[in-house]
Amino acid sequence: MTAVGIDAIEIWTGNLKLDLPGTFAPQKGEDPEKYTKGLGLHASSFPDSYEDIVTMGANAAHRLMERKGLEPDDIGRIDVATESAFDNSKPVSTYVAGCLEQVFEGDFHHANKGERKFACIAGTQSLDDAYNWIKAGRNRGRGALVIATDTALYARGDAGEATQGAGAVAMYIDEDPDLVELSAEQGYGSADETDFLKPNQQFPSVDGKRSVQVYLARMREALEDYEQVAGDVHPDDFAYAPFHTPFPGMVRKAALLAYRHVIRDTSIEDELADEIGRQPRPEAFDDDEAYHDALRDYMDSLKETDRYQEWYDATIDPTLSISRNVGNWYTGSVHVARISALKQALEDGRDMTGETLLVGSYGSGAQAEIHAETVQSGWEDEIEALNVDEQLEERYDLEWADYEEIHDAHNHDVDSDVEEFTTPESEFVFDGWGRMGERKYRYVD
């Protein structure tokens, strides 16, 4: 069977940055360590006044197409995953195609375009659509462009304001991919939940504490479902586990639960038994409460073991390095985590070809999905070609007053006219409104 997966990937961060411990925490009267140690966040990315989900998505796709020498004719689908769309009918992918047609010869008239919505998991669902389209043989030798782009803003004063972010990830899905092959096996955990939603409103209604619990519950279901099709997962089976990362502290919680689950009935549980005992089993308890108390105690002890900490440092921590500095990119977040891990592997000189990634996506509302990816032999060139560090370094560092202005500039209910903080260069920019209320874009050399 032909391998199908991600051939190339590019990211585009919003051009502005908010320093969370340095600028945000003091204004909130909070300890900076709530951000750096608690949430695990140092900074978030924001779009400048001329940026939005279209410019960020088109800029990431432009870089990707140029680098891979792709022409519009090579692309048979453009799927955009976003939960920040500004139009209930015309998909963002049409705007992105319009942008790209300004800089490439040819057009995308024969490409199928769409938009996917299911909170943050829509990016992974778009990968599925592309994978299925290619596997079904309907692609006529062409690949799919998948773009995950979001401006994750919360209402001012909402607890979620700490976890904002903005950026896009563009991926080219093709046969015989250079980066990773996607597994056919997938596991799902899905339920009708009311934890985070935007009922025809720009900023989310969110029950933050509950959203954390729902994330953990759905991820666990997805892992169990994945094991039904792929067999039991063992920690030695995968090199990294990139997870949806609304903030690194969320993944810290998920990783501990996942580790407990995957070491159950393995030699690792046996080896740890002298130090912390064996995992509690429900049948040994008279009631649920006693079982859950025992489970919590076991997890507290597990977290402190060298064995767990070494696993966490090697397998999870490398997936969080970009997220720490950009915040939540919603649909792009798990794809940023994959890049972080592979970037760390490259910096460590690790040979990743043939290694497995266990990828956990999540979207509020709520659904989790787990699948595996096999790293391909072209991965080093793909990751080496990224300019993530330069992009992050070049962001304009917002003062508090700037932050207030730029939040207003992107608030659909506020009529504000904010000067740009950065000067666009070799990128698409928002260029005003058309006669039917459409957004217009232009490429700035």
Ligand SMILES: CC(C)(COP(=O)([O-])OP(=O)([O-])OC[C@H]1O[C@@H](n2cnc3c(N)ncnc32)[C@H](O)[C@@H]1OP(=O)([O-])[O-])[C@@H](O)C(=O)NCCC(=O)NCCSC(=O)C[C@@](C)(O)CC(=O)[O-]
């Ligand atoms: C995440 C919350 C709830 C945090 O809400 P909060 O009330 O601002 O923060 P907190 O008081 O819970 O503190 C956060 C952590 O910092 C710690 N802390 C506190 N102070 C200190 C200190 N001085 N030194 C060290 N640590 C400190 C504190 O103990 C805690 O750690 P924990 O106990 O949870 O491990 C909020 O930011 C929020 O509502 N965020 C938005 C929702 C969200 O991100 N949920 C995540 C799961 S849902 C999801 O991932 C989906 C999503 C959001 O991406 C949307 C989609 O799918 O489309």
